[in-house]
Amino acid sequence: MGFFQQIRKALIALVLVLVLSTATACGGATTAQSPTSLPGNTGSLAYSQLERGNSAAGQEFGAWVVQTAKGLVQDAYVRDDNKLGVVITPQVNPNEVKDLARSLAQGFHHNFPNQDVSVLVYAPDKKLILTAKYDQQSNKIDYKAG
Template identity: 60%
Template sequence: MSLLQQSRKILAACVLILVLTLTTACGAGTATQAKGTVNPPVVGRDVAYGQLERGNSPTAQSFGDWVVQASKGLITDAYVRDNNKLGVVISSKVPPNDVRPLAKSLVEGFRRNFPNQDLKVLVYAPDKKLILTADYDVQTKQVQYS
């Protein structure tokens, strides 16, 4: 691999880390529901993959949307569950060597938006197979990869 290609990959990873670390999820404040409004229907088993919500709370939904938008095409889908699990589907544009730095960047952004709790980031390949899990321990402030 030439020095130029390697430098370009490192620069792309650094830019993504910078964007995800420094930018906060816009509009991720708490949402209130007006009296008399009907809750959205529960997602059933017959719903297609693309129709699933990005989060199971308004804040989680906003963060999942923000992750996909901020990634500039590196992440094709994201979801947040229970405010402590983030799952992302990466695009084929992400080289294998950049998956771990991307996961670390996602842990940092996730930690800032959902503080004071243990977190889990699940990274899926474009074919939706799990390829990396990053577990953040709030006590030790360490990330373990598996």
């Protein structure tokens, strides 16, 4: 990996960590809305019909992630205030996916504290490529491909 690619990868991760950890997705009371299923499990509901979140705070955070990611994330959703799903753009290199997932998991946990959170990263074709599970007790992130 070239020097400039390493610098780019580190800068993307640093910017996302800083942005996601300093910004707060403020929201009012949480009210559950349908659907509560994940994109991989939508049944007859088309992917385009999913909302950014099934709570006010989740919707705001999902919209904020897409807006703040500057072309790295084309879509995002939050379910039950502990699952963040993101669809990445083709501009994200495969070797940057884990760093992006780590940054998103840290920022997501910062905005939805006191619980374990998961970040599901989907390819542009909506296929699950990586799951990052943040364990609050150990402050560690476990990754699972596909």
